[in-house]
Amino acid sequence: MNTPTTPRIAIVGAGPGGLTCARILQQHGISATVYDRESGPEARNQGGTLDLHEDNGQIALREAGLLDEFFRLSRPEGQEMRQMDSDATVLFHHTPEAGDRFKPEIDRGQLRDLLLDSLEPDTVRWGRTLRSVDGPAGGPRQVRFADGATVEADLVIGADGAWSTVRRAISPAVPRYSGVSFLEAWFHDVGNRHADIAELVGQGGAAAADGDRGLFAQRNSGDHIRVYIIQRVPADWITAAGLTIQDTDGIRALLLDRYRDWSPRLRQLLTDNDGLYVDRPILALPVPHTWEHDPTVTLLGDAAHLMPPLGVGVNLAMLDACELALAIAKTGTVDEAIQAYEATMLPRSHKMQSLLDKGAEELLSTELPDFAHEESR
Structure with a gap:
């Protein structure tokens, strides 16, 4: 029989956020199972490259015990940036200094493999498309999959991205x-x-x-x-x-x-x-995106605060995952852990959502970005 100190945790989504959360939980002796709709880790191309920042994504990797391996795989030279006009005239050119590790690049596939390889065997269950999260708010929750399978969980973590199915259990918001x-x-x-x-x-x-x-x-x-x-x-x-x-x-x-x-x-x-x-x-997602506290369901990453792709999405997802896992490891009950996590995550995401609300339009602007006007960060 489960006790409050050994909750049954279901993480939906085997992206960087979900895998980071599972890894840090395991680092603290807490089991979690990750469910993903893809048939396996090689089911599709994971996308392009991303930069992991010293003040969020790298914090999560340090807590996960994977920072040194990340630096081995990453490309600090990828921090180079050129801004041009439509005539291909270079208006700004940043070249990173030797030893600069503020936000080195790594391919998404490499990051996912790094996290997957760090997990205990059978942590990720592939081919599980989530249909719904049912059951009373006080738990236990019934996690139902499209293939008819059902698992019972004391905590369901939605790390399932923009079109999150877990989100429907606590919020009507859609992208x-x-x-x-x-x-x-x-x-x-x-x-x-x-x-x-x-x-x-x-x-x-x-x-x-x-x-x-x-x-x-x-x-x-x-x-x-x-x-x-x-x-x-x-x-x-x-x-x-x-x-x-x-x-x-x-x-x-x-x-x-x-x-x-x-x-x-x-x-x-x-x-x-x-x-x-x-x-x-x-x-x-709408700005700000929030929901009434639920003692058995919470969200992280794009499921919680989908924003335009301006270099913060994966970093915030991994920081969310880190803080949630640590709250679970260090707080008395799941309910208290979720409250502690959301008390930090929601204000942070609201602030960033507000800053980036029109960020997609800024990608078309002829004005140089802020980093082009600053020598310091």
Whole structure:
């Protein structure tokens, strides 16, 4: 029979937030099971690169006992940043100093593997699509899956991202479209096949905007670059043009027309990609997003505070996960742990949500970002 000191914990979502939470709980001798809808760890590409910051993401990795391994895998040179205008004139160029570890880059897949490999065997249960979280607020909760399986839990942690199913148990909020959309393009073996683009982007990221359109290119490991084509468009802009996402030639022609006044060098980022484009409309939760305290359900990361992708999402998810796990480990009951966690997490996320509420629009701005005007952080 479970006691308050040995709660049955179900974490939904095997992304960086959910895995970090499970790892830190295990570091404190507390078991947790992670459920994920994907068929396995290799089911899909995990996405591009991200920077883990010294004041949030790295705090979580230190608590997880994985910081040294992260530094071994990370790319501090990825902190390089170039800001250009639509003529490809460089307006600002930041090169990190030797030994700078404030926010080194790591591929999402590498980070996920690092966390997965750190967990006890059978911590993650794959192929479990969550259908609902039922049962009384005081618990125990019934976690029901699409395959008919049900598990009982004293605490359900929603780390299941933008379209969180766990969130429905405590909040009616759903993500809304920001009015800005990303179109992702991939470039492989760039040193040989896309040498000019490799030189343009450098070892980190390169951005350009004209007020209505933007581009952001980012170096990944393994000689790959991902480019995000940023536009203020309706969410259905591709179908509205009579195209599908598989119509690569048609989308390229549309982009060339929309970016016709841009430098030919930058226009390579629109058209020389390898393979299909990926449509990524930018979504965000209402600001602020909150809910009535529930003693058996809570949220972290995008499930709690989805924001535009401006370098804080994964960092906040991992910090959330760290603080929640520590609260569970150090607080008398699950209810008290959730209260302590949310007392810190919600005000922090509300502040960041407010700061980034129009952040997607800022990606199109011709003004230099704040870091371009400061030598210090």
